[in-house]
Ligand SMILES: Nc1ncnc2c1ncn2[C@@H]1O[C@H](COP(=O)(O)OP(=O)(O)OP(=O)(O)O)[C@@H](O)[C@H]1O
């Protein structure tokens with residue numbers, strides 16, 4: 400069996416293929432909150448964390464999967480570890496449902512996750528005892544879920560905007576009879592529902608300060624958490640009602656207990672969120688521009704935050720696009736991941752290809768740069784480049800590898816260096832090295848170089864994540880999660 404997983408910023412979903420897609424529930428809920436709480440040496444994951452007051456809460460870690468390692472941070476707060484616990488919980492739900500152990504998974508991730516974020520996701524899966532069969536783009540997963548509904552069209556162009564809790568992911572996909580090719584993607588890991596919450600939160604704090612007549616409000620972690628929950632509820636209410644109000648009752652502020660009511664209507668909320676709407680629209684626009692003016696037959700607006708009051712109208716006004724929501728917004732990504740898992744098992748009748756989300760290339764002489772892997776290439780993908788060694792009797796060749804599309808190497812991001820040593824002494828310009836880039840289906844990149852007239856002289860690097868977990872931490876976290884897992888398995892609760 401292969402699990403299909405949506406590891407979301409705010410909530411996560413798991414399903415399996417059993418003659419069709421089956422999404423697994425936890426006490427009747429189709430998703431679990433993507434969070435953990437550490438309290439007195441114990442770890443609580445998902446709903447157990449959400450309903451727990453006190454302790455140290457870790458959430459929103461998906462956005463931090465490419466952060467540099469923080470020295471002295473508690474082990475459970477590392478994003479890979481927190482994600483590992485959430486994945487382990489999903490695995491447990493699936494194993495309970497199936498009645499046997501499962502090790503393999505398809506995990507959906509934002510299409511614009513870079514190399515470090517992909518590596519970190521693989522590390523999280525390993526910590527959870529899972530082997531990743533495929534990292535699948537979230538927007539591709541949504542398109543797969545949509546295109547493979549029974550009785551669906553044979554041919555369709557699909558534009559998907561998955562606007563989630565923390566990320567916005569847009570893809571343009573061709574679908575022909577269950578075969579999906581992703582053509583264009585764009586997105587950001589820093590734009591989603593929690594940013595709308597933050598906009599409302601900041602405004603609310605401003606109004607509280609005004610009413611209290613004090614500029615000096617310092618909130619405890621629990622107070623902040625409580626207010627963030629209140630503004631999220633108000634935001635959700637505004638997607639259904641004209642106006643809503645936030646009540647603060649005996650709220651301790653600056654040594655006093657403050658009570659008050661703050662009314663928000665759709666108009667005010669839309670004004671607060673306009674800069675965020677604009678950013679989302681800019682991402683959708685990029686994909687519209689990339690696709691050479693072909694007309695998308697269907698525009699799907701998915702992800703919980705696509706329901707945000709005013710957002711659909713803003714997309715309609717600026718792009719004349721009206722989002723279709725014919726699927727369950729909460730489970731669409733997991734649904735597609737399960738379809739893909741079914742496809743890998745040879746059971747589901749579908750196929751989907753993903754594309755490279757960035758340009759990659761090498762530095763040349765005089766500080767120039769050449770792209771070898773082009774953004775938008777369907778993966779897996781291979782590219783080669785011949786480099787003539789200019790100096791005579793050169794014994795070493797160093798090739799710098801970058802991410803980016805600028806013609807000057809220094810304006811791109813250096814992601815690795817490949818060193819060829821022990822070159823045979825030759826006159827100037829008479830030795831040629833062949834550099835080869837290989838990208839696998841998970842967008843893992845391997846670079847090799849060999850001499851053209853002596854192909855056995857080869858060096859290779861698999862680009863390593865600059866923020867990867869050291870081996871001893873991986874081992875420690877795997878043991879921690881495995882112990883937690885064994886304990887959970889023997890407990891009757893979901
Ligand atoms: N009715 C609603 N109106 C506005 N926002 C909503 C509504 N329902 C849910 N949301 C917001 O949607 C977000 C969660 O969406 P979703 O479950 O798609 O995200 P996710 O998968 O956890 O995150 P991501 O895909 O970004 O990693 C939350 O910010 C939530 O507040």
Ligand SMILES: [Mg+2]
Nearest residue numbers: 407563702732
């Ligand atoms: Mg999501």
